Amino acid sequence: MTGLPPEIRSNVPGTYPYGVWRRRHPRLLAQIRDAHLYPPAIRDAIDALSDETTDGVMTPLPRTAHDHATWNGWGREHFGAPWPDAPFLWAEAYFYRRLLEAVEYFRPGPWAGVDPFDFLKTEDLEKYAPEHVEGEALLLASLWGNLNDLGFKAGADLPETAAVGLVADDSTEVWSILRPDAGLALVVVADNAGAEIIADLALIDHLLATDRARTVTLHIKPHPTFVSDAVTADVHTALRLLPAEVTDRLRAASAAGRFALATHAFYCAPYSYHHAPADLAATFAAADLTILKGDLNYRRLVGDRHWPATTPFVTAAAYFPGPVVTLRTLKSDALVGLTEATLGALDATGEAWRTTATHALIQARLAR
Numbered sequence: 001m002t003g004l005p006p007e008i009r010s011n012v013p014g015t016y017p018y019g020v021w022r023r024r025h026p027r028l029l030a031q032i033r034d035a036h037l038y039p040p041a042i043r044d045a046i047d048a049l050s051d052e053t054t055d056g057v058m059t060p061l062p063r064t065a066h067d068h069a070t071w072n073g074w075g076r077e078h079f080g081a082p083w084p085d086a087p088f089l090w091a092e093a094y095f096y097r098r099l100l101e102a103v104e105y106f107r108p109g110p111w112a113g114v115d116p117f118d119f120l121k122t123e124d125l126e127k128y129a130p131e132h133v134e135g136e137a138l139l140l141a142s143l144w145g146n147l148n149d150l151g152f153k154a155g156a157d158l159p160e161t162a163a164v165g166l167v168a169d170d171s172t173e174v175w176s177i178l179r180p181d182a183g184l185a186l187v188v189v190a191d192n193a194g195a196e197i198i199a200d201l202a203l204i205d206h207l208l209a210t211d212r213a214r215t216v217t218l219h220i221k222p223h224p225t226f227v228s229d230a231v232t233a234d235v236h237t238a239l240r241l242l243p244a245e246v247t248d249r250l251r252a253a254s255a256a257g258r259f260a261l262a263t264h265a266f267y268c269a270p271y272s273y274h275h276a277p278a279d280l281a282a283t284f285a286a287a288d289l290t291i292l293k294g295d296l297n298y299r300r301l302v303g304d305r306h307w308p309a310t311t312p313f314v315t316a317a318a319y320f321p322g323p324v325v326t327l328r329t330l331k332s333d334a335l336v337g338l339t340e341a342t343l344g345a346l347d348a349t350g351e352a353w354r355t356t357a358t359h360a361l362i363q364a365r366l367a368r
């Protein structure tokens with residue numbers, strides 16, 4: 001892509017993405033290895049991935065992988081070099097694909113289709129306490145639900161700081177188009193399972209019940225990735241935990257064709273939405289509004305790049321095929337749309353406010 005700032009890479013010691021490769025991923029891999037009855041071959045494959053990603057060079061998927069050719073094409077320029085030298089977004093997406101290979105997720109046998117992150121999702125849900133939220137607060141509940149990111153928590157190097165506040169807030173504009181009886185066709189691109197998808201479903205129910213939305217399509221991941229990203233099974237788990245009346249309305253909306261799940265292989269591809277394939281771009285273009293949830297979707301929306309944080313959001317999101325709003329807690333470096341005053345005040349705190357999920361944002365580009 002021309003005219004965009006340089007991509008964020010993870011090869012600079014002391015930076016946030018550097019720590020993801022040095023600390024978060026090795027810890028996560030060891031947890032996954034030890035939580036399952038994996039045979040020695042799988043345990044060794046997980047350990048080999050840990051060694052490769054920390055001190056080795058990136059290697060391709062085996063020829064037996066169904067998507068070997070696709071990843072080979074995408075990865076040609078990165079294979080043979082240390083993992084942190086590749087763009088951070090690229091390398092993380094490939095890391096999660098390689099993990100599924102190590103645990104034989106796509107291979108016929110006892111581990112086929114077994115979500116390697118399920119034990120973390122289950123453990124987390126045991127702590128879930130339902131909250132009663134109504135009206136416009138549902139948007140904020142869905143936003144802060146994004147704290148429920150188990151990949152992020154696997155870092156375990158988080159400060160015990162409570163949520164502080166919004167660094168940008170376009171919610172008034174968003175509610176002005178999400179008005180009662182607006183009858184919009186919405187796409188919601190989900191992020192995490194557990195408390196986040198539960199809050200998303202509660203918001204979706206409200207939008208459908210008030211006919212703000214005529215239809216909602218909830219886009220989820222085609223297979224497990226980024227630890228807690230929601231797949232179909234996680235939506236079904238969430239339906240069991242929502243109040244019965246919400247679940248009943250969502251089931252009725254689904255039966256009536258007003259609420260549907262969708263997915264796309266591109267959601268696990270290592271690229272920003274600038275590279276969305278034509279069919280997915282057409283889906284975004286056809287929607288009256290796309291709601292993108294979470295940090296990773298934000299990085300994929302604006303591009304995981306060294307943007308000056310005061311770049312207007314509408315400039316960074318200008319290319320997106322239709323009206324878009326992003327609900328994100330700040331867990332990585334990419335950031336646009338701040339005023340000079342906000343940026344100055346946050347930087348003056350001396351805190352790692354961009355990457356510790358203490359802050360969040362609601363940014364929208366509603367014009368076509």
Ligand SMILES: O=P(O)(O)OC[C@@]1(O)O[C@H](CO)[C@@H](O)[C@@H]1O
Binds near residue numbers: 146293
């Ligand atoms: O998309 P989410 O769940 O909000 O966050 C994804 C995430 O955990 O992955 C990256 C680091 O590995 C960061 O972008 C972020 O912390």
